[in-house]
Amino acid sequence: MTATADQLDATFTALADPTRRAMVARLARADATVNELAEPFDMSLPAISKHLKVLERCGLISRTRQAQFRPCHLEREALDSALDWIEQNRRIWTQRFDKLDEHLRNLHNPLDHDTGETP
Amino acid sequence: MTATADQLDATFTALADPTRRAMVARLARADATVNELAEPFDMSLPAISKHLKVLERCGLISRTRQAQFRPCHLEREALDSALDWIEQNRRIWTQRFDKLDEHLRNLHNPLDHDTGETP
Numbered sequence: 696m697t698a699t700a701d702q703l704d705a706t707f708t709a710l711a712d713p714t715r716r717a718m719v720a721r722l723a724r725a726d727a728t729v730n731e732l733a734e735p736f737d738m739s740l741p742a743i744s745k746h747l748k749v750l751e752r753c754g755l756i757s758r759t760r761q762a763q764f765r766p767c768h769l770e771r772e773a774l775d776s777a778l779d780w781i782e783q784n785r786r787i788w789t790q791r792f793d794k795l796d797e798h799l800r801n802l803h804n805p806l807d808h809d810t811g812e813t814p
Numbered sequence: 815m816t817a818t819a820d821q822l823d824a825t826f827t828a829l830a831d832p833t834r835r836a837m838v839a840r841l842a843r844a845d846a847t848v849n850e851l852a853e854p855f856d857m858s859l860p861a862i863s864k865h866l867k868v869l870e871r872c873g874l875i876s877r878t879r880q881a882q883f884r885p886c887h888l889e890r891e892a893l894d895s896a897l898d899w900i901e902q903n904r905r906i907w908t909q910r911f912d913k914l915d916e917h918l919r920n921l922h923n924p925l926d927h928d929t930g931e932t933p
Contacts, residue, residue: 700832700835703829703830703832703835704830704831704832705830707826707827707829707830708826708827708830710822710826710899710900711822711823711824711826711827711830712823713819713822713823716819716822716899719903720903720906723903723904723906723907723910724906724910725910769907771904771907771908774900774903774904774907775904777900778897778900778901778904780829780835781829781893781896781897781900782897784838784839784842784893785842785890785893785894785897787839787842787843788842788888788890788893789890791842791843791844
């Protein structure tokens with residue numbers, strides 16, 4: 696699945712906050728209730744809830760409807776889309792410098808590089 | 815190098831915009847001047863310049879001072895830090911479900927799993 700620009704905007708916006716990143720890191724280890732997620736933060740429940748809504752809206756987390764517990768669950772797809780986008784551009788960047796390296800090596804050691812031309 | 819929370823905030827914020835992502839993708843392929851970067855966008859140069867400042871502030875790009883050309887260059891470190899953060903949490907998430915899979919397999923095929931107990 697290729698994420699739309701809007702989805703990537705929302706996912707990167709969600710990850711651009713230390714509280715939300717801490718929540719994602721917590722949920723990577725195990726599902727958690729809102730109270731469990733709120734525990735490490737000196738923050739009101741409405742503020743916590745606001746962060747969770749940002750994470751939910753971009754699809755990074757989902758919430759089941761188990762009575763009052765409603766555990767939050769990290770969804771892999773949104774994380775994967777953000778990762779794919781960065782990885783792809785980093786690969787292009789790396790390939791470019793690998794080619795430059797190869798070119799520089801050939802300039803320094805022209806005999807290593809068989810051009811097929813007669814000298 | 816581990817990025818600070820502030821650096822990650824700034825990098826993810828920079829990536830949370832389609833124009834800035836397009837600029838990063840363009841610069842992954844080759845360095846480019848501000849005019850070259852502006853070309854695909856129906857946007858004023860001050861608006862382009864504002865986006866570049868966001869990318870520069872978080873360290874995603876750097877600009878050399880070659881007279882009026884000032885080519886922009888994509889810096890790998892900031893991209894790597896964002897990638898590392900996502901990859902690390904995705905790995906934790908994946909390991910957790912690999913363990914769950916193994917546990918479920920052992921439940922279904924208890925003979926495959928030598929518990930050391932007598933039946």
